[in-house]
Amino acid sequence: MAAMKIGVLGTGMVGQAIASRLVDLGHEVVMGGREATNPKAVGWAADRLRGRAGTFADAAAHAELVVNATAGVASLAVLSSAGGSAILDGKVLIDVANPLDFSNGMPPRLSVANTDSLGEQIQRAYPAVRVVKTLNTVNANIMVEPRLLPGPHAMFIAGDDAGAKELTTGLLHEFGWPPESIIDLGGIQAARGMEMYLPLWLSIMGAQQTVNFNINVVR
């Protein structure tokens, strides 16, 4: 895959893991935070030739492809402060966020579920953005290094734009997801199931006391 200009929105564990992996793969990455001086993003960029820190708007303006790695409950506000339609329209947006709401304690609730999903909300808010939901069903380190787990295991992908899914699938391959592990669930509405899987993921994490796991579809 040719090197791309990628904006990673979010400076947390997921944003750092994805941005680092993308830089290692040769892509030009701007990691966006609320403020350009976000110490996590600045510290990250200091170690990297092809990585830069900036605001959400800087990251989005730089990007041919945007990765939403913000907390799901903040994602819509972040996309707005990143510049909204004027900046995002026509671009591929890979949404890896989960709308987990910890404000009522554990276990977290989903802030949107059942009849809607974050992926669908983003697509509705920005009809001309090419939204692809993927990677939200595994921990950050598994996202970018699936070989950490033995044998085959599944990565789901959903979105309304076939070309955007193809581009995203190419990136997943670069991360190490083999073609046969990638399961296309169809349109962005399938983000619903991918996000509603999170409570089961959290229960399995609790039972097995590890975040390093994934599911494989056996048939």
Next chain:
Amino acid sequence: MAAMKIGVLGTGMVGQAIASRLVDLGHEVVMGGREATNPKAVGWAADRLRGRAGTFADAAAHAELVVNATAGVASLAVLSSAGGSAILDGKVLIDVANPLDFSNGMPPRLSVANTDSLGEQIQRAYPAVRVVKTLNTVNANIMVEPRLLPGPHAMFIAGDDAGAKELTTGLLHEFGWPPESIIDLGGIQAARGMEMYLPLWLSIMGAQQTVNFNINVVR
């Protein structure tokens, strides 16, 4: 496992699959429906020495162990018409139902989700019933014949009563679920994740055009 008196509530595909398997394993089963003359239950019983058809109340009264294989949106009403606390208290109730609501078309919604689950609702309605959630994450034929799928794949179990989970685990072994495939997710609150997995299950079914699949936890 010694033969048990088991009441299976529900005469649909899931109830038929479970009741048939239990009879084959030597258990004494009453399959309960809304009416004792339910043709599906009567037809089922006609072929079986150790199987009988009856009302929900007949099945519950007969049972040492009750299996809730009704439609999730009807389950609480069924348990009430089966006799409620007077009949059910102290018994193990294996809840395999999913609260799928098809009244708004496809995909179905869950009638309860996110901050609650059917398993929890049943346990709250009947505090002295020993509720165990399991088997709801696979199709009926996989429930009772896990060897239909190759290699290891997971069966989750959740409930507040350790003895009830032990008894249920014994039944799962009889069905063919090997010990290492059974993942205890803890208390009945984990039913939330097990039920909220259904939308993902439905998406996978749609993408792969088969109901004969399950997930394995890879770590």
